[in-house]
Amino acid sequence: MRVNKYQPHLLVLPEDDANRQIANGFILNSNINEPAIQVLPIADGWGKVVDKFKENHISEMRKFSKRMIVLLIDFDENYEDRLSYVKKQIPDDLENRVFVLGVLSEPEKLRSNLGNNFECIGENLAKDCSNNTNELWGHHLLRHNKTELDRMILSVKPFLFN
Numbered sequence: 001m002r003v004n005k006y007q008p009h010l011l012v013l014p015e016d017d018a019n020r021q022i023a024n025g026f027i028l029n030s031n032i033n034e035p036a037i038q039v040l041p042i043a044d045g046w047g048k049v050v051d052k053f054k055e056n057h058i059s060e061m062r063k064f065s066k067r068m069i070v071l072l073i074d075f076d077e078n079y080e081d082r083l084s085y086v087k088k089q090i091p092d093d094l095e096n097r098v099f100v101l102g103v104l105s106e107p108e109k110l111r112s113n114l115g116n117n118f119e120c121i122g123e124n125l126a127k128d129c130s131n132n133t134n135e136l137w138g139h140h141l142l143r144h145n146k147t148e149l150d151r152m153i154l155s156v157k158p159f160l161f162n
Contacts (some may be wrong), residue, residue, distance in 0.1 A: 005067065008066040009035075011037075011038050012069070013070065014042050016074070019074070023039040025123045026126040027122075028119060029123045029127055029130065030162075032160065068097040068156060069097065072101055074106040074107065099148050101145050104142070121136070129161070
């Protein structure tokens with residue numbers, strides 16, 4: 001489903017298929033306003049997420065002021081450096097509408113830790129956001145997202161959750 005570009009909406013640019021499945025699971029949560037979120041095709045690597053963002057989304061975000069985007073990447077146990085690098089690629093005028101989230105290592109490790117499939121993980125992450133809880137977001141492979149997540153929830157909760 002395509003979002004309405006003139007209404008507040010959130011795009012999700014996933015690094016790989018595992019992240020795409022998590023994002024799709026997030027949308028499956030019954031509290032999500034589905035027309036306000038769209039998962040984009042996978043970028044095939046965290047560096048390509050950055051490239052696609054720069055090549056395709058910066059100009060579009062400037063055209064559509066109600067657009068926000070999540071860059072959904074694996075941090076591969078290199079959180080500080082990778083987050084710093086990605087944040088430097090985000091223009092100042094868009095920094096309040098771009099969010100960088102992901103598993104500290106990789107989604108497969110999170111799936112193995114939890115014993116759930118990726119879509120179930122995504123649904124539970126949405127449940128946490130909707131209920132203002134931190135059960136799954138507090139997991140040691142996800143808790144590093146807290147600052148970005150808090151910032152994102154303030155921006156997207158009014159239109160993304162029913």
